[in-house]
Amino acid sequence: MRKTRILVRALVGLSFGIALSLSTPLASAKGKKADSSAKKSGSEKKKVLVGGFDGPKSDQVRKAVIAALKDDDQYDVAESANVKPGGDDKSYAKGSGGAAAVLVGTVKKGGGLVLSVRNGADGSLIQDVEIKGENPAKLSKNIDSTLVVNVADVIAQAKAGSEETTDDKSEKSGDESEDKKDEKGKEEEEEAPSAASAADDSEEGPSPLDITAGLRAVHRSFDYHDTPAQLYPNAGFPSPLTYQLPLGPAVFIDGTVYPLAFGSRGVAANFGITGGYEQNFATKSVFAENTPSQVELTTSANQFFIGLRGRIPLQKHEFGLVAAYGQQTFKLVGDENKQLIPDVGYKFVKLAADAKLRFDDLTIGFHAGTRLVSDTGGLKADWFPNTKAQSVEAGLMLGYGIVPHLDLVGGVDLVRYAFNFNPIPSSANPKTQAIAGGAVDQYVSGWLGVRYRLPNSSHD
Numbered sequence: 001m002r003k004t005r006i007l008v009r010a011l012v013g014l015s016f017g018i019a020l021s022l023s024t025p026l027a028s029a030k031g032k033k034a035d036s037s038a039k040k041s042g043s044e045k046k047k048v049l050v051g052g053f054d055g056p057k058s059d060q061v062r063k064a065v066i067a068a069l070k071d072d073d074q075y076d077v078a079e080s081a082n083v084k085p086g087g088d089d090k091s092y093a094k095g096s097g098g099a100a101a102v103l104v105g106t107v108k109k110g111g112g113l114v115l116s117v118r119n120g121a122d123g124s125l126i127q128d129v130e131i132k133g134e135n136p137a138k139l140s141k142n143i144d145s146t147l148v149v150n151v152a153d154v155i156a157q158a159k160a161g162s163e164e165t166t167d168d169k170s171e172k173s174g175d176e177s178e179d180k181k182d183e184k185g186k187e188e189e190e191e192a193p194s195a196a197s198a199a200d201d202s203e204e205g206p207s208p209l210d211i212t213a214g215l216r217a218v219h220r221s222f223d224y225h226d227t228p229a230q231l232y233p234n235a236g237f238p239s240p241l242t243y244q245l246p247l248g249p250a251v252f253i254d255g256t257v258y259p260l261a262f263g264s265r266g267v268a269a270n271f272g273i274t275g276g277y278e279q280n281f282a283t284k285s286v287f288a289e290n291t292p293s294q295v296e297l298t299t300s301a302n303q304f305f306i307g308l309r310g311r312i313p314l315q316k317h318e319f320g321l322v323a324a325y326g327q328q329t330f331k332l333v334g335d336e337n338k339q340l341i342p343d344v345g346y347k348f349v350k351l352a353a354d355a356k357l358r359f360d361d362l363t364i365g366f367h368a369g370t371r372l373v374s375d376t377g378g379l380k381a382d383w384f385p386n387t388k389a390q391s392v393e394a395g396l397m398l399g400y401g402i403v404p405h406l407d408l409v410g411g412v413d414l415v416r417y418a419f420n421f422n423p424i425p426s427s428a429n430p431k432t433q434a435i436a437g438g439a440v441d442q443y444v445s446g447w448l449g450v451r452y453r454l455p456n457s458s459h460d
Contacts, residue, residue: 049099051083055107092123101158211255214449226437240434275306303328345377365397
């Protein structure tokens, strides 16, 4: 009987121990759950109100700020276009809607954003936070990567204001609705006119003024072909003089202005007046060097063109067509009594296509076209009366942005005139005058300069 009692007591004690051991983890788990709930309750998101922005591309920059704050997931982000930069403390406090911090921004024309963080309780300025970016694309990238870190400590100092009344909320909701309608209407207006106007929605907008100036090193060669001396090498015919200019310096400036682009960004803003001028200098030519017949001649050379250019903007890139009238001369001064080589004076209509492709700070450009030559100057008047001419031109340009809207640029260009002199006059004497089936006058140059693009302010 005693053993039975001991056994019963042992079983009761064992059951109690098992129950106690099972209940302890459950209690611990329940306690942890409660702690977790309390922690979660104690770390509620801080409410932040993003107000209006002003400056170029302000809508785009504002969206980037809102997206960055929402992505961080530690703020309860609200929006209101009624709270704008330039207001007083009272207007910010009244418009806070219970938010701890009110953010308004100003996008600077030269690039960058000044974000003003206001205290929701009294509307006072806590701090201006500046985020740099030379253009809207870089600014949006910097906002995405650095905004939350830059404003975290500033927003932490903010205190929530009072909640708005029902009437205030209703008024705000109505105002926001109108703002959204206005923004939607503006977007539809920008997208509706045509593909060209939609295409010119680049990062900065197509520039109304584009100017390039610099120095050029020019190599010129003038060579005959199908001369009697070449066709009949053993007949004793003399070879006419050719011309080589190893390198000659020149200054140049060219550019395009789009008059209607100063006030709008429609299709008409993409038609402009283009032109350019180039002047060679400090160049002399020596013939029959180191002989008794040596003669030194001064070089006079320049060219210009003026006409129309139409462009097709495509994001940051630009494609263009040019039609222009131009002239180019290359004369040797000092041999007027007996010319050694022809003095040329070309008059032409220039037809060309070009493109400028922009990749952040790097720009790659190229052009190609023809010159419809109507006059060759002394080449036809004094030397070869049956001259017919054809011409091609092409070039490559590279540029790098050194400051906003100003690029360091350089490149190479080719202009080539090809002539047909046939038929040769029957009275021509190959032993006393220059005779040839044709010739080539070619200019190859390398250049270095600066390019300035006036910012488009039609949306500022």
